[in-house]
Amino acid sequence: MEIVEDGCFGQGSSNSSSPDGLQQSPGGLPRLWAAEPQGGVADPANGANTRHVSPQRVCRSVNDILRKHGVIPEKPQDPEPLIQEALVEAERKAYENRLEDKDLDELDALEDEEDEDFLEQYRQKRFAELSTLQQTSIHNQVYPLQKVDYAREVTEASNKCFVLVHLSSSGANVESQRLTELWRQLAAKFGDIKFCEIRGNMCIEGYPERNTPTILVYRNGEIMKQLITLREMKGPRTTVEDLEKMLLELGAVKESDVRLKKRSDSSEDERPSKLKSSRPTVEDDDDDWD
Known part of the structure; x- marks a missing residue:
């Protein structure tokens, strides 16, 4: 089938051929009209009986040639097999x-x-x-810090394990009191992590009371995370589980850690007992930090 020129790509009767054996217009693009042996539509440019090639087919032909000569990039790979x-x-x-x-x-x-x-x-x-x-598991306790010992007990110690520091309140900050209790529970449970505590204004002169409690997480001599107050968690209602989630995100404990499994089981066991009565008890009041 002969490829003939269409006015869409310019006028003229040049019959130059591409390396692919296809006739091209002067602009170097494939022609849109192909001569039919019999019948077809008359081409107003040269009077030949021709048929019109679909635009989609033309685009594919043009793109294939351009890709072959490196004018445009290769078609992206179909992602479906990879998915x-x-x-x-x-x-x-x-x-x-x-x-x-x-x-x-x-x-x-x-x-x-x-x-x-x-x-x-x-x-x-x-x-x-x-x-x-x-x-x-060599720690299993909360270490009270002095400023002079900070570099040794925290920064240097973090080269061996994760070290978490609680910059506590010097007053009756409810969130700080809550974190002190949670710190004791976590330290007893995760003995391979070092938990420390120091008053904020003793560690950093003039440290704002409004920024307590502050959590600092150290590893390999660097601060990995800094959390100012417990607002990002649940405030005074923050739980051990909330802090364990943070430890997971930091990589301080693994998803497969058996200590997390025990925590999940005990939480499930305790849940029904809390639903038995809607009236608060003395024990309930001890955990109410509002």
Whole structure:
């Protein structure tokens, strides 16, 4: 089929050919009109019987030639196969890691459902994790700080583990009192993390009372996070779980940490008892920080 010129790409009767064997207009672009052996529509430019090529087909032809000669970039790869491949891979990993959050008791309960060798691998992994925790849990208390000891007890100590500092209030700041209690709970639970406390104005001269409590998180000699007051959490109603979420985000603890699993279970156990009565008790009043 002969490619002939259409007025859309300029006039003239040049029959120059491209390296692809296609006739081109003087501008170097493929022509829009192709001569038909019989019938067709008369081309007003040269009187030949022709048919009109669809604009979509022309665009594809033009783009293919331009891409071949490096004028325009290659067509982007269809993302659908990559998406499907990623989904399959995600499902495979989810299946392989289905026991990742199970503790030793839960693994024992799955003996009839899972392959014994597969279960044994996870048991050994849990034993190794517990052994590591026992070896690294050397703190388990809140360390009161003095300004002269700050560099050694905080900055230098953070080269070995995460160090969290509570700049506390010098007065009756409810949020600071709440954080002092939470600090004790976290220190007892996460002995591989060092929890410290010092009054804000003793650590930094003139430190504003309104900025207490302040949380400073150190690792490898640097401040990783600074949290001024507990407004970003739940204020005086901030819980251990809220602070554990922060530890997760910082990488101080892992999602698979068995200590987090125990926390989740105990929270579920306590929830029904709190719903038994809508009337506050003396114990309830102790936790009311409003």
